[in-house]
Amino acid sequence: MKKSLIALLSLCAIAALLALSCTMPDQTPAADAYTWDRFFAESVQEVSIDGQTRYLIEGDILASEMAEVRQYYDSMLEEPEDGSRATVNVIRKSGKRYADTYNSTVRWNITYKISTAINATTRTNLEWALAQWEGVAGVDFKNITGSSATPVFTIRNATASEENAMPGVIASAFFPSYSNKTLILFNDFYELFASGTFYGWDQKAVLLHELGHGVGLRHEFIWTKNSAGTWTQTGETSAEAYLMSAARDDYSIMFYPQYSAYKGNGRLSSEDSRWIAWLYP
Ligand SMILES: [Zn+2]
Numbered sequence: 718m719k720k721s722l723i724a725l726l727s728l729c730a731i732a733a734l735l736a737l738s739c740t741m742p743d744q745t746p747a748a749d750a751y752t753w754d755r756f757f758a759e760s761v762q763e764v765s766i767d768g769q770t771r772y773l774i775e776g777d778i779l780a781s782e783m784a785e786v787r788q789y790y791d792s793m794l795e796e797p798e799d800g801s802r803a804t805v806n807v808i809r810k811s812g813k814r815y816a817d818t819y820n821s822t823v824r825w826n827i828t829y830k831i832s833t834a835i836n837a838t839t840r841t842n843l844e845w846a847l848a849q850w851e852g853v854a855g856v857d858f859k860n861i862t863g864s865s866a867t868p869v870f871t872i873r874n875a876t877a878s879e880e881n882a883m884p885g886v887i888a889s890a891f892f893p894s895y896s897n898k899t900l901i902l903f904n905d906f907y908e909l910f911a912s913g914t915f916y917g918w919d920q921k922a923v924l925l926h927e928l929g930h931g932v933g934l935r936h937e938f939i940w941t942k943n944s945a946g947t948w949t950q951t952g953e954t955s956a957e958a959y960l961m962s963a964a965r966d967d968y969s970i971m972f973y974p975q976y977s978a979y980k981g982n983g984r985l986s987s988e989d990s991r992w993i994a995w996l997y998p
Pocket residue numbers: 718777778926927930936
């Protein structure tokens with residue numbers, strides 16, 4: 718997640734560490750269409766890390782390939798064919814659209830490694846967050862730190878290059894289909910929670926959110942359409958606004974806490990639990 722609201726990437730200068738209070742202008746594009754160009758300009762940050770181009774989507778989803786970014790955009794425009802909720806990342810298989818989840822074998826053995834550089838407190842919070850998802854979804858996470866086997870995903874601190882390339886980022890995650898599955902914790906992750914909370918969130922809340930991406934969920938605050946047919950990403954919706962096809966869950970952990978629309982407490986909402994159980998019965 719990012720300290721600043723995502724759309725601020727383009728709307729408010731990226732001196733955005735201070736932009737937390739920046740008011741989101743109501744955009745009035747000429748056309749209603751939520752185009753790829755608009756999505757890319759407003760929600761994707763192209764970053765160069767050690768000579769490699771990567772794409773930070775909505776402040777905390779780090780894609781290595783343009784195809785993965787495309788998939789994210791597509792998943793906002795069309796309903797998947799498997800009945801999954803709109804706030805699940807969607808991938809295309811054999812021309813059909815499905816929720817981006819681990820298959821029935823992998824989901825019972827989602828191996829991971831935690832870098833030894835991660836401190837004991839954060840490690841404890843990570844184990845707590847993993848257990849929360851396990852408690853509501855048909856998934857099993859297995860720590861294989863110390864073994865020579867390759868894990869499904871890795872949890873580590875950001876490198877100096879990553880810190881430089883992505884200022885203001887607190888943590889970044891991945892979707893099950895991504896070629897590079899790494900949960901990265903940045904300096905801000907430690908600094909923000911060293912002496913309190915951030916918009917009411919603690920380390921546990923951020924870890925729950927990032928792991929939510931890791932099991933396939935995308936952001937709950939995504940694009941909404943107001944009564945005038947204008948697409949906005951404010952999350953500060955009017956009564957008429959709606960989220961693609963699904964009702965928005967203002968308690969979802971897949972929000973960012975800065976949004977005033979968010980009413981949750983940094984823990985899984987009942988809808989989060991319900992939909993993840995639907996995805997992983
Ligand atoms: Zn996120």
